[in-house]
Amino acid sequence: MLELDSTRTEPATADDLRAVELFQGLESKDIDALAPRCQSIHAVPGYVLLAPGRIDNKVYFVIEGQLRLYARTSDKRPTAVADIGHSTGLRSALAMQPAEHAVIATEVSHVLAVDVSAIDEHVKRSHTFARNYAALLARYVRGDHCLHVGGRPPGGTARESYVDELTLLHNQHWLDTVYPRLVTRCRLGNKPLAVVGFAIDQLDDVVKANGIGPGLRVLEAVGHWLLDQTRPTDLLAVGQNRYLYAFLPDCDLDAARQLADRLKVQARTLPVTLAPGKPAMAITLALGIAELEKGMRDKEFLVRTEALIRKSVKLGGNCVSETQ
Numbered sequence: 001m002l003e004l005d006s007t008r009t010e011p012a013t014a015d016d017l018r019a020v021e022l023f024q025g026l027e028s029k030d031i032d033a034l035a036p037r038c039q040s041i042h043a044v045p046g047y048v049l050l051a052p053g054r055i056d057n058k059v060y061f062v063i064e065g066q067l068r069l070y071a072r073t074s075d076k077r078p079t080a081v082a083d084i085g086h087s088t089g090l091r092s093a094l095a096m097q098p099a100e101h102a103v104i105a106t107e108v109s110h111v112l113a114v115d116v117s118a119i120d121e122h123v124k125r126s127h128t129f130a131r132n133y134a135a136l137l138a139r140y141v142r143g144d145h146c147l148h149v150g151g152r153p154p155g156g157t158a159r160e161s162y163v164d165e166l167t168l169l170h171n172q173h174w175l176d177t178v179y180p181r182l183v184t185r186c187r188l189g190n191k192p193l194a195v196v197g198f199a200i201d202q203l204d205d206v207v208k209a210n211g212i213g214p215g216l217r218v219l220e221a222v223g224h225w226l227l228d229q230t231r232p233t234d235l236l237a238v239g240q241n242r243y244l245y246a247f248l249p250d251c252d253l254d255a256a257r258q259l260a261d262r263l264k265v266q267a268r269t270l271p272v273t274l275a276p277g278k279p280a281m282a283i284t285l286a287l288g289i290a291e292l293e294k295g296m297r298d299k300e301f302l303v304r305t306e307a308l309i310r311k312s313v314k315l316g317g318n319c320v321s322e323t324q
Contacts, residue, residue: 064110065109
């Protein structure tokens with residue numbers, strides 16, 4: 001992914017179209033004819049591709065990065081997440097109705113915007129394209145064209161995703177492949193990057209006493225809650241070790257400290273019930289905060305954060321640790 005200072009929109013290339021499932025299997029002449037009618041958008045974090053209430057005739061396909069969809073409310077939690085390979089906008093474009101959600105780039109993202117009129121025209125010319133379009137429509141009917149907050153992912157949609165479908169945060173695959181590029185961009189561009197990482201206190205005890213199901217419900221609730229507590233441009237992830245991370249671009253240790261202190265206090269108000277009829281569990285967090293130092297590599301940054309989380313766990317949890 002390119003380093004961007006501002007969003008750039010330009011005519012799409014044939015390679016842009018080939019990166020999207022809708023155009024798979026098309027002949028080169030068809031791709032070349034469609035490409036000039038599509039837009040390639042390289043979006044910076046926070047860029048609004050679609051504003052609520054606006055009529056738009058485009059479908060947005062995520063090639064790299066991530067988009068979040070927000071309803072026209074004061075709720076900070078997104079209603080859906082569009083990951084690599086996902087799309088959004090088809091329903092409102094076909095109905096020619098104002099969009100119900102804002103569509104915002106969470107991180108540096110590459111998006112292909114396709115006008116529905118171009119889709120309609122090419123469906124009549126190519127059987128392969130018509131079949132691909134039918135598959136896209138089916139995804140919208142099933143609801144698996146993106147990940148809906150609070151919804152259960154439909155079966156049979158497994159793929160190499162960057163999003164954990166339980167928490168809707170980035171997953172271990174993202175930490176292994178995209179996170180290193182984030183650190184490299186910040187290091188080479190001499191831009192600040194801070195992180196707040198944490199473990200959920202007593203999560204292992206919950207699993208041992210109640211089973212994996214209640215433990216997953218706790219993790220899901222905390223993941224969705226973290227979306228509420230952070231900015232659209234903060235990069236959120238959950239690792240295989242069940243540590244959660246909020247990477248804060250353009251922020252220093254003071255900003256991480258402020259967020260960690262707020263999360264520590266607000267977590268106790270999060271109502272999580274392990275089973276019907278049981279009292280809500282009191283959530284506390286063992287937090288660690290760090291700032292990317294000059295010359296620091298991605299693995300070192302993550303190892304330091306995890307060490308600080310473990311330090312807070314050893315101190316009994318419900319506290320924040322940082323490098324002295």
